Amino acid sequence: MPNDIYKSPQSELEPIAYVDHYGNKLFEIQSVGIATFCGSLLAGGVVMAINFKNMGRSDHALTTIVCSLIATAILFALVFFVLLDSEIPRFIIVVPQVLLTLFCAKTYQGKSIDKHKENGGKLYSRWLAFLIGVITIVVILIVTFLALLGYSLAQGFLQ
Numbered sequence: 001m002p003n004d005i006y007k008s009p010q011s012e013l014e015p016i017a018y019v020d021h022y023g024n025k026l027f028e029i030q031s032v033g034i035a036t037f038c039g040s041l042l043a044g045g046v047v048m049a050i051n052f053k054n055m056g057r058s059d060h061a062l063t064t065i066v067c068s069l070i071a072t073a074i075l076f077a078l079v080f081f082v083l084l085d086s087e088i089p090r091f092i093i094v095v096p097q098v099l100l101t102l103f104c105a106k107t108y109q110g111k112s113i114d115k116h117k118e119n120g121g122k123l124y125s126r127w128l129a130f131l132i133g134v135i136t137i138v139v140i141l142i143v144t145f146l147a148l149l150g151y152s153l154a155q156g157f158l159q
């Protein structure tokens with residue numbers, strides 16, 4: 001009997017494609033700390049943003065860049081206007097930055113990075129994180145220099 005009512009129907013089902021983002025490279029949590037140590041909160045934010053983008057969360061990447069840019073500006077303003085004349089050693093300022101970015105990276109990306117590694121996902125080199133940190137601090141120093149130069153030139157023209 002070709003139409004057996006007790007037999008389950010036969011169909012050609014195609015497997016549902018599971019979309020993951022583990023084909024992309026990610027930075028490890030330690031790389032976020034390295035970039036922050038070498039280049040400020042902004043560099044750590046850039047590394048985290050690259051991770052978010054490669055995990056398919058571009059909206060989080062943009063938010064991370066904006067927040068780290070604002071935090072870096074606040075930190076530099078604090079250093080220049082408050083801590084510049086104080087007796088606090090300058091290197092002490094780096095420690096909270098690194099701890100903050102490591103905490104944020106672990107909280108918001110830790111599980112995804114661990115899953116990525118478990119699934120055999122590739123990782124970016126820590127040297128790349130170092131390079132991002134160095135490039136970021138160079139850009140920050142150039143922008144700061146140009147801002148101070150512009151300010152001093154404006155003061156000269158106003159007098």
